[in-house]
Amino acid sequence: xxxxxxEVVKKLFKEDKIDxxxxxxxxxxxxxxxxxxxxxxxxxxxxxWNSYCFNNLAVYLPRFFLPQLQKKDLKFPRIGIxxxxxxxxxxxGLIKEHQIPRENLYIIGINCSxxxxxxxxxxxxxxxxxxxxxxxxxxxxxxxxxxxxxKKVELKKEELLAEVCKNCQYTAPLIYDVLIGEEKRKxxxxxxxxxxxxxxxxxxxxxxKYFQEQVSKCIRCYACRQACPNCYxxxxxxxxxxxxxxxxxxxxxxxMFFQIGRILHQAGRCVDCGACVRACPMGIDLRIFxxxxxxxxxxxxxxxxGISLEEAPPLATFKPDDKQEFITEP
Amino acid sequence: MENAKLxxxxxxxxxxxxxxxxxxxxxxxxxxxxxxxxxxxxxxEKDIPxxxxxxxxxxxxxxxxxxxxxxxxxxxTSTLSNGSMTFTPIDESKSSAxxxxxxxxxxxxxxxxxxxxxxxxxxxxxxxxxxxxxEKRKQAIIISLAxxxxxxxxxxxxxxxxxxxxxxxxxxxxxxxxxxxxxPITKKGEEFIENLDxxxxxxxxxxxxxxxxxxxxxxxxxxxxVNLQNIKEKLDEAFDISFWNEIHQKCLGCGICTYxxxxxxxxxxxxxxxxxxxxxxxxxxxxxxxxxxxxxxxxTLHASGHNPRLTYKERMRQRIMHxxxxxxxxxxxxxxxxxxxxxxxxxxxLDLREVLVSLMSLGxxxxxxxx
Ligand code: SF4
Ligand code: SF4
Ligand code: SF4
Ligand code: SF4
Numbered sequence: 001x002x003x004x005x006x007e008v009v010k011k012l013f014k015e016d017k018i019d020x021x022x023x024x025x026x027x028x029x030x031x032x033x034x035x036x037x038x039x040x041x042x043x044x045x046x047x048x049w050n051s052y053c054f055n056n057l058a059v060y061l062p063r064f065f066l067p068q069l070q071k072k073d074l075k076f077p078r079i080g081i082x083x084x085x086x087x088x089x090x091x092x093g094l095i096k097e098h099q100i101p102r103e104n105l106y107i108i109g110i111n112c113s114x115x116x117x118x119x120x121x122x123x124x125x126x127x128x129x130x131x132x133x134x135x136x137x138x139x140x141x142x143x144x145x146x147x148x149x150x151k152k153v154e155l156k157k158e159e160l161l162a163e164v165c166k167n168c169q170y171t172a173p174l175i176y177d178v179l180i181g182e183e184k185r186k187x188x189x190x191x192x193x194x195x196x197x198x199x200x201x202x203x204x205x206x207x208x209k210y211f212q213e214q215v216s217k218c219i220r221c222y223a224c225r226q227a228c229p230n231c232y233x234x235x236x237x238x239x240x241x242x243x244x245x246x247x248x249x250x251x252x253x254x255x256m257f258f259q260i261g262r263i264l265h266q267a268g269r270c271v272d273c274g275a276c277v278r279a280c281p282m283g284i285d286l287r288i289f290x291x292x293x294x295x296x297x298x299x300x301x302x303x304x305x306g307i308s309l310e311e312a313p314p315l316a317t318f319k320p321d322d323k324q325e326f327i328t329e330p
Numbered sequence: 331m332e333n334a335k336l337x338x339x340x341x342x343x344x345x346x347x348x349x350x351x352x353x354x355x356x357x358x359x360x361x362x363x364x365x366x367x368x369x370x371x372x373x374x375e376k377d378i379p380x381x382x383x384x385x386x387x388x389x390x391x392x393x394x395x396x397x398x399x400x401x402x403x404x405x406x407t408s409t410l411s412n413g414s415m416t417f418t419p420i421d422e423s424k425s426s427a428x429x430x431x432x433x434x435x436x437x438x439x440x441x442x443x444x445x446x447x448x449x450x451x452x453x454x455x456x457x458x459x460x461x462x463x464x465e466k467r468k469q470a471i472i473i474s475l476a477x478x479x480x481x482x483x484x485x486x487x488x489x490x491x492x493x494x495x496x497x498x499x500x501x502x503x504x505x506x507x508x509x510x511x512x513x514p515i516t517k518k519g520e521e522f523i524e525n526l527d528x529x530x531x532x533x534x535x536x537x538x539x540x541x542x543x544x545x546x547x548x549x550x551x552x553x554x555x556v557n558l559q560n561i562k563e564k565l566d567e568a569f570d571i572s573f574w575n576e577i578h579q580k581c582l583g584c585g586i587c588t589y590x591x592x593x594x595x596x597x598x599x600x601x602x603x604x605x606x607x608x609x610x611x612x613x614x615x616x617x618x619x620x621x622x623x624x625x626x627x628x629x630t631l632h633a634s635g636h637n638p639r640l641t642y643k644e645r646m647r648q649r650i651m652h653x654x655x656x657x658x659x660x661x662x663x664x665x666x667x668x669x670x671x672x673x674x675x676x677x678x679x680l681d682l683r684e685v686l687v688s689l690m691s692l693g694x695x696x697x698x699x700x701x
Contacts, residue, residue: 027679029482034679035580055678059582063642130381132481148479148551217364219387219396221585222626227677239628247602248620249397279677281386281586283365 001110002049004180008108009080013041018080018106022060024053030136030145031118035060049082050138051157054115056275057081058090058229062099078104084112086164086273088173089306090229093269096313099232102175109176111183114157114165119283121145121160125153163287164274167192174307196291211256211289217282218255224286225262227279230269237261263289268297268314271306337512337523337530338537341380344510347529348436349374355434355471358392360385369438378437380505383481384669388592389438390449393466396589396621400462400599404614420614433470441486441667443474443498445592450498451661452595462619471522474499478544480551483670485683488555491667493548504541511541556686558654558664564689565655569647573692577685578646580678581625587672587682588623588649593665596629598622624648650685 005023012018025036025046033052037060038044064077083091088109094100122133125145137144143155167188172179199207222238225231237245238258245261247254263286270290277287297303300323301314339347348357349372357372360382367382369389406416446467453463477484477493486492496502500519504511511533514520523530588594603615622629625646630639639645657665666682673681 028681028684029674029679032679034681037576037579060580132383132479134482148482219585219589221589221623223582223584223586223677226582226584235628239626241628244600248598248600249602249618250620251397279582279584279586281590281675 001180002047005049005082005108005110006044006047008178008180009038009044009047010041012080012106013044017078019077020064021080021082022057023047023082024049024055024057027052030133031116031121049110051114051116051143053082053084054162054274054278056087056090056227056229056273057083058087058094059227059275061091061094061105061229062232065100065104076101076104078106080106080108082108082110083173083176084110084115085168085170085172085174086112086271088175089170089271090273091173092175092306092309093271094229094232095309097269102309105177107173107176107178109173109179109183111172111179111181112165112168113171114161114168116143116157116160117162117165120162121155124155124160162274162278163195164272164277170307175309193291193295196288196295199288199292212252214284214286214288215255215259216252217284218250218259219282220250220255220258221281223279223281224276224284227275228266229273229275230266231262259286259289263293266290267293268301268303269305270294335514335520335523336533336538338509338533339512339530341505341508341510343529344378345374347526348372348434351434351526354432356431357434357436358389359436360438369435372436380475381479383477383479384439384442384671386590386671386675388445388590388669388671389435389442390445390592390595392433392435393446393463393470394449394453394595394597398462398619400617400619402614402616417615431469433466434473435470436473437475437503438472438499439477439669440474440493440495440497440499440502441484441491441669442592443472444486444491444495444667445498445669446472447498448593448657448661448663448665448667449595451663455661471501471518472499473501473503473519475503475505476545476548478505478548480548481670481674482554483673484552484668485554485556485670486668487549487552488558489664489666489668493552494545504544506537506540506544509537511537554683556683557690558686561654561664561686561690562658564692565651568655568689568692569651571692573689574643574647577680577688578642581642581646581680582678583625583627583642583645584677585621585623585625586675586677587680588625589621590671590675591666592669592671593653593667594621594623596622596624624652650689654686 009021012021019039021038023036023038024033026048027033031052033048033050035055035057036046038046061079061081064079088107091105091107095102121143132148133145134148135146141157143157143160144152145155146152169186169188169192171186172181172183225236238261246257270293272291272294274287280286297314303311303314351357352372358369359372360367360379361370361373361376362379363370367379367385368387369385369392402420403417404420406418410416450467453460454467480493486495494502496515500516501522502513502515512523512530514523597619599617599619601615601617604613627637631637639648653665657663673683
């Protein structure tokens with residue numbers, strides 16, 4: 001696949017269709033890649049494609065199209081971007097919210113077979129911090145990890161997939177200019193939502209306790225927000241000082257306010273790419289909250305984020321028969 | 331320090347040893363919590379995770395916590411003629427219990443101990459004395475634990491460190507398996523061990539040999555490094571070179587690399603006001619300081635709305651410049667100890683070592699390379 005990607009990118013530069021290409025480059029640590037910005041045909045060899053390309057690249061797009069740049073009469077760049085299913089859905093969202101112009105994008109869609117969760121690899125073999133993984137190689141559905149004592153273990157990729165990648169329904173983006181790999185739609189809605197259904201069965205106190213437990217680990221580094229393509233606000237409510245909505249401390253009520261605010265701002269927008277969960281250094285289970293919201297929006301408004309460019313987002317529409325009970329009856 | 335000062339304590343006695351010091355000291359040890367290791371108050375139920383690599387959150391939080399109340403105040407009864415309210419500080423010394431315990435930091439990694447010696451230069455330098463940090467720091471005894479197994483992100487050897495680096499610690503420990511070898515570094519450390527002599531016995535030559543062997547092995551395990559010679563001088567010329575146009579590109583602007591850095595010290599000061607229930611008038615409040623990060627846009631946002639570090643580029647440059655140029659200028663020290671936390675935890679794998687390598691490999695920085 002990587003050869004195909006390079007070929008397309010080379011062509012795009014040759015035909016002068018893009019100014020920048022955003023893809024993945026080799027990481028400096030095992031089981032990692034790093035977002036890679038390419039500005040000409042010479043650097044294309046840097047690109048890689050494997051099961052560690054988990055960063056959602058759509059997050060980088062809005063910063064190229066800031067309104068203040070337009071005011072300065074700068075010409076917006078034409079950007080080529082590699083998009084997995086989830087990145088593609090984020091791109092749809094950003095276009096719909098008028099953060100990025102479709103005509104300046106060249107989307108190379110790729111059918112993704114799921115990304116690996118580093119924690120799962122670490123825990124599959126060794127207990128935390130006991131042994132350091134020094135290298136990892138991937139080959140036909142298997143991952144070969146080597147530890148510092150030169151011991152090698154072979155693991156099945158299937159068992160290492162990130163939670164968001166298990167039962168992924170949209171492995172290829174829904175809009176693209178060229179697609180690498182075939183477009184296969186999977187209907188695994190039930191399996192995907194199973195964990196939320198399980199969680200919902202728990203009594204309210206238990207769910208509340210879980211929420212508190214999770215957010216109490218937060219150090220307010222805002223990596224979850226910064227890694228999310230939807231969080232492009234020029235100034236986040238959490239940062240504002242006039243008025244100041246939240247205290248600055250890691251007091252649990254301040255953290256909860258931030259978390260609830262961030263999560264609720266994702267209603268009808270979160271595409272469940274897992275970027276926030278992966279970015280969080282404290283291992284907080286943010287997805288259980290964002291996914292609940294996804295389910296609610298689906299249930300109440302029949303809407304799924306990042307699927308179509310035409311369908312109006314639920315936060316921007318009003319229908320007289322919109323559900324409202326949830327506002328008054330939690 | 332001669333070998334005569336080297337002592338041995340049985341590993342299985344360490345918990346009892348620490349327990350016996352509980353009355354006298356506030357003891358901080360690495361403790362497993364929520365799937366991570368973090369420095370927390372000693373608890374004799376929980377064993378020391380001797381094999382731990384390093385904590386995610388650096389032990390700087392003991393002396394320089396993420397949130398610290400500087401003082402509290404309450405609304406006065408009078409209102410000034412211009413309508414503004416008056417506040418009076420609350421005297422905390424009366425209400426708070428007489429603690430006055432000394433701090434004992436047990437088992438921190440040598441790089442983090444070195445980081446304390448850097449923070450000391452800032453918080454306890456000639457220009458400013460930070461009472462909040464110093465109050466705790468001055469009463470502390472630091473016992474570090476040499477590294478038998480460095481991580482792939484460790485590069486302390488590029489920054490005056492090594493797995494048995496002594497700087498910043500009063501005593502250093504070596505994990506020999508069943509025994510722990512102790513080596514006093516400062517006078518304070520020496521006295522500490524002398525006073526508790528009954529717990530220790532003399533180290534044998536075989537113990538010392540074992541220690542040396544372990545340290546040789548450990549040093550070999552550190553496989554990444556950057557030659558940082560003259561980096562300060564190099565950066566003197568580098569403020570406006572085109573280098574900065576690219577290295578920040580993938581940065582997300584989060585707080586991870588600075589919050590988790592043992593030497594990053596920037597903070598923000600705010601007032602938190604409590605309102606009487608239902609009322610709008612502030613009744614009492616606190617002045618607090620919290621960790622802040624140069625990677626946040628708000629960090630330099632002026633009241634006028636102007637922001638001198640408007641984009642990721644200026645902010646990334648600041649992070650590198652501050653550690654590798656401004657601090658050498660002000661404190662004669664690079665403010666990085668090579669612990670690798672920023673590398674390990676960066677969500678986009680922006681590797682500081684890579685940045686430094688490419689910076690050091692730039693030829694002489696002549697004018698025409700500038701933006
Ligand atoms: S990334 Fe994690 S620790 Fe950081 S602010 Fe978000 S939830 Fe908190
Ligand atoms: S941790 Fe990485 S993404 Fe976050 S601010 Fe630092 S360099 Fe940027
Ligand atoms: S800059 Fe990175 S490697 Fe250096 S001390 Fe800070 S966290 Fe550690
Ligand atoms: S950087 Fe050096 S001192 Fe710090 S944990 Fe790694 S080997 Fe030990």
